[in-house]
Amino acid sequence: MMSETADTSETMSKPSPAFDATLGLGSNIGDRVDNIEEAIERLTADGTITVVARSRFYRTAPWGVTDQDWFVNACIAVRTNVSPHELLHRCQAVENDMARVRTRRWGPRNIDVDVLTYRDVKLDEPDLIVPHPRIAERAFVLVPLKDVAPELKIAGASLDELLSKLDASDVQPLD
Numbered sequence: 001m002m003s004e005t006a007d008t009s010e011t012m013s014k015p016s017p018a019f020d021a022t023l024g025l026g027s028n029i030g031d032r033v034d035n036i037e038e039a040i041e042r043l044t045a046d047g048t049i050t051v052v053a054r055s056r057f058y059r060t061a062p063w064g065v066t067d068q069d070w071f072v073n074a075c076i077a078v079r080t081n082v083s084p085h086e087l088l089h090r091c092q093a094v095e096n097d098m099a100r101v102r103t104r105r106w107g108p109r110n111i112d113v114d115v116l117t118y119r120d121v122k123l124d125e126p127d128l129i130v131p132h133p134r135i136a137e138r139a140f141v142l143v144p145l146k147d148v149a150p151e152l153k154i155a156g157a158s159l160d161e162l163l164s165k166l167d168a169s170d171v172q173p174l175d
Contacts (some may be wrong), residue, residue: 022077071140098110
């Protein structure tokens with residue numbers, strides 16, 4: 001059952017009108033930066049999703065399953081009129097088109113594209129939870145997210161407040 005609310009006091013602040021959603025991208029197989037660039041190109045190819053802000057690329061340690069190679073992570077803020085579910089389906093289509101193989105949860109991947117936030121919508125469904133359910137636990141998401149949406153609040157907390165509870169020392173910008 002869909003649970004959309006406009007009550008931002010419990011979930012997050014209303015995003016700037018400059019964007020509708022934020023997406024997290026990551027890769028730790030092959031040319032990581034090129035994989036992320038290709039995913040962004042595929043997401044925006046038909047013009048229904050437009051990037052309005054991009055983070056820097058960050059080199060990050062693996063999370064969850066730590067016996068794998070390092071990642072490159074980034075975030076983008078986008079304008080779109082597609083629904084949260086359609087945005088998720090487009091992210092998954094990009095992953096599939098780029099031949100992402102899911103062998104184990106949080107395992108190695110050539111591309112990962114996650115819907116992090118969508119306007120002031122709160123969803124909790126089997127196929128989609130917005131804001132992303134582990135956003136506050138992941139410095140590799142919060143650091144690049146701060147590049148594109150520094151005023152964003154999640155569950156009433158600023159990104160700085162959330163980051164103060166995490167070790168972000170392994171999230172380093174690629175220069």
